């Protein structure tokens with residue numbers, strides 16, 4: 001009989017809590033790592049996810065850091081926390097462990113064996129510790145937020161997985177996909193994970209920084225002609241760069257429909273801005289912007305949004321400050337089009 005798969009989830013925020021709660025029903029042996037009060041809370045109460053009225057509850061092992069080698073480790077932290085999280089949990093990563101960074105943004109492994117992605121692995125911790133053959137890229141379509149230590153989601157979790165390097169149809173990857181499916185996570189293993197990463201990044205780069213600055217939710221951005229124009233002005237050079245790399249990304253009509261379909265949802269970056277937490281700007285904005293600019297596709301609209309984010313201590317802006325920032329951004333894109 002096959003032994004139970006050992007799966008770890010690093011970080012018990014929105015995504016980590018949702019993953020751990022779902023994996024509780026998968027038959028795997030699940031370990032979650034967390035810190036401080038959150039660790040105590042999980043030890044006392046377990047983890048819980050409410051998906052449109054249906055509760056998933058689990059009592060995984062809870063630790064501050066992994067002590068035993070795992071079959072698969074999901075890193076559910078913000079991109080800027082990934083190198084440290086990998087270093088702290090290196091005891092859980094053996095040569096055959098599948099490592100799945102569940103982070104938004106341009107991932108460190110994107111050009112595995114080729115160009116280096118700037119900003120995302122500044123001390124080369126990921127490059128030193130992880131073999132690209134064991135890294136699975138991941139794109140998770142799920143909107144999750146936390147309330148009183150419990151995760152709340154409003155759509156069926158859908159996960160695409162694909163190796164950073166090497167064959168996608170390996171037995172260990174297929175086995176992991178089966179376990180995820182058993183937990184209720186719709187999972188596809190794809191040879192085109194880079195295309196999917198860039199499509200997700202198109203949504204994030206165009207909305208996350210803008211929402212963190214102005215406080216707008218996704219459907220508001222889609223329904224406002226001005227905000228949608230700003231988002232599309234960010235999309236255009238990013239899409240042109242992706243095109244140069246050989247990836248065709250969906251058009252602006254598709255993109256604005258996506259914002260509207262996502263509904264009244266605050267992006268994860270807006271949630272961070274409201275909570276006064278660090279923003280995931282390096283992976284989501286600065287890295288792709290720098291690489292696109294170096295390839296001849298500067299992004300003045302995104303540069304203006306980032307400059308505005310840098311100049312304000314309290315985010316998101318509100319009232320007259322938000323109005324002024326919005327007008328100034330609109331001027332940037334109309335000047336650009338003259």
Ligand SMILES: NC(=O)C1=CN([C@@H]2O[C@H](COP(=O)(O)OP(=O)(O)OC[C@H]3O[C@@H](n4cnc5c(N)ncnc54)[C@H](OP(=O)(O)O)[C@@H]3O)[C@@H](O)[C@H]2O)C=CC1
Pocket residue numbers: 010011012013014015016033034035036038064076077078079081084085088102103104105140141142143144145268280
């Ligand atoms: N929320 C969403 O709907 C979506 C989010 N994403 C992406 O998923 C990723 C995770 O996002 P999300 O779950 O929202 O982020 P959160 O900020 O909610 O959760 C991250 C968690 O990781 C913990 N953490 C950080 N470093 C460590 C560490 N070394 N050891 C243990 N725990 C650690 C943090 O703990 P502490 O509080 O102690 O710092 C925090 O609880 C991001 O890249 C995000 O962009 C993707 C799709 C949708």
Ligand SMILES: CC(C)(CO)C(=O)C(=O)O
Pocket residue numbers: 104142143203204207208266267268269
């Ligand atoms: C939901 C979505 C796609 C918004 O851009 C997201 O990934 C986020 O909030 O970070």
